[in-house]
Amino acid sequence: MFVDTHCHLTMLNLEPYAGNLDLALQQARDAGVSKFMGISVDLDDHLVLAEIAARHVDVGYSVGVHPCEDPEMMQRATVEKLVQLAQTDKVWALGETGLDYFHSTEFIEEQKQCFARHIHASQIVRKPVVVHTRSAKHETVDIIRAEKSTHGILHCFTEDWETAKAVLDCGYYISFSGIVSFKNAQDLRDVARQVPLDRVLIETDSPYLAPMPYRGRSNEPKYVPYVAKALSDVYDKTLEEMAFITTQNFENLLQQK
Template sequence: MFVDTHCHLTMLDLSPYNGDLDQALAQARLAGVSKFMGISVDLEDHVKLAEIAARHDDVGYTVGVHPCEDEHIMAQATTDYLVQLAQSDKVWALGETGLDYYHSTDFVIEQKRCFARHIEASKIVKKPVVVHTRAAKHDTVDIIRAEQSTHGILHCFTEDWETAKAVLDCGYYISFSGIISFKNAQDLRDVAKQVPLDRVLIETDSPYLAPVPYRGKTNEPKYVPYVAKALADVYHKSVEEMGLITTQNFENLLKFK
């Protein structure tokens, strides 16, 4: 019923499961999670993620480089190499890419170039791009527009309505994380109310940003229904309806050509 569209499966705290990721995924399925997209942050992650996806029909993954990675790693993510890595059917998207000026502004030019190459690769392979933005919303929107990117996700959305509308107008989907459930996130919930229901996705971004009532604890995919619950309250829907809507949205995203 629920899709975790953004989980870092290579980073999860597996101590409750004796180090066994398969047990963690099994617990998520018991909670109603029917699909998982494992996210790459560097060019090595795809190796482990491919192994995980090969064992589980309901797991896909991304290939790409996070904007907080070293400039030399970003430089290795050429368009041709990203296209090469994205050939498998189990690769559902490119990324996580984007811009992050919160952690560092040392490599802004490199971030922008790397982001643009991810978009170019995504257009070649006809798969969505997963975009991270932090303290860089204007440049993020400018690049999406300049590169004529129409097939992507702005993940872990925390920005204003102006930013949301800009990427929605480009054809993007907006994904909400556990932040939407935080007591101090009323401004974000007010923005979410304006996002069309057919463009909304949910995610954990695990192991980060656990939703209420697990805020402050290590996050994992089995908590994604709590994100759906927070959004359901925003849209005045049931949790089940929110699960079905966001799952269909994700299927529509993957089928887009």
């Protein structure tokens, strides 16, 4: 059974399901997905995600603010607020947070400060932090090290081995999305081959980045087995072995204190 460790359940294209998220989740279960972590991008997402998680025992969620959100939203993400929102057992992680200089370099300091506050909150509640990085790999690693963050996921990994090793040395897990299945992603697969099997996670990042053979379409959790298939080829494992390994890794991450 597979775990989609990063899906934006509030953003999915539900037209094929007549607007019914429950049907989309059931399709994913039918494809072998046994657990879903819905990801927040702003402080209001938790309201919808909490309601979804209350209806589905196999759904948990994160609380946090994406680095591409406006500075006012980032400022609302105080350590105290994040800790308050993370108290329920259905909150499995903090984030997604991190740094994104690809979309904006206008609010770099605000991004850095918000990222650090997410780490502090995660350390208080002893839950992992979900980290996004784009065009900011060195600064992302610097903050992880400076804040002594040891419990987290570098999600949708697309960076080099130097970055992977740096966060692995801090204790992080590395999550691969559908990008690892793309025909032009051989460099990423070469990096993935060096990541220890006990630190690998899979995700869709749906509705973005649908894996092959669905690249270009709207992504959804039922496609996460295709990410596992791409990694099974990288590691020379069966699909069943890859499902077991990545599922166990996620359970280990959640149980880590």
